[in-house]
Amino acid sequence: MVQDCNIFEIWEEYKSSLYRFILNRLPYEQDAKDLLQEVLLKSYQYCSKGKTVLYLKAWLYKIASNTIIDYYKKAGKHQPLIDDLVEEENSESAIGEASVYIKALLQLLPQEYAIPLAMYDLGDMSQKDIAEKLNLSLVNTKSRIQRGRVKLKERFLECCAVAFDENGEMISFDIKPQCKELQAEKMRLEKLF
Structure with a gap:
């Protein structure tokens, strides 16, 4: 279902679970907070163009996964398997949120x-x-x-x-x-x- 891309409403609903998702994949809490802000910025830039999103939650977790991958590439650190991040994205977000x-x-x-x-x-x-x-x-x-x-x-x-x-x-x-x-x-x- 296509949904309007109102980033402020979206962000209030998902920022807590996105933060936990990112924090579970990074060694430092401050890095997780910084990446969360990057996800906000990327999603805001997309939404400010008046676009709509098909599946909001999956879209945000995809942005978060890509941001985590970029973090490991930039830092030259050991990167978690990309496939693991993508496969875990939907089930991990629900399980992580519930846990x-x-x-x-x-x-x-x-x-x-x-x-x-x-x-x-x-x-x-x-x-x-x-x-x-x-x-x-x-x-x-x-x-x-x-x-x-x-x-x-x-x-x-x-x-x-x-x-x-x-x-x-x-x-x-x-x-x-x-x-x-x-x-x-x-x-x-x-x-x-």
Whole structure:
């Protein structure tokens, strides 16, 4: 669907997820901020000519990918595989955007599941270390992590509208209006950028 190229509306909607996309591919935060500004400038220059865009989100991520590639070429640094950037572009943007809200969703789970799950998946602790730290048996720890994942997935699907492609890859993600906790987190994140 062709959409008007109003860069100010577009930028407000996508700058947070674009920043995370760029930051995941660069070693320094300041470089990511600089590249984000380059993406804004490139998109503004295009839109100021009165042009329209077919798929806004994909278009912005393509600009970001090309800007990252240019960054590595100019710096003479090791460049990530171009194909990897292009292939990951759509699924990575949706997955990356969704993953930002995992910590907020974890806070909605009962502590008995949220804590071991966070320690295992976000803290990279072994199940054995988690069991010792929480004074649980290893079997109980494994069970809580598995149940936590199920509950997290249920809350995610309850709070988010998600679309998948034919390969089962996430291609779009949006927070449902009735999910007040994630809407509040989204607003908090948008204020940071």
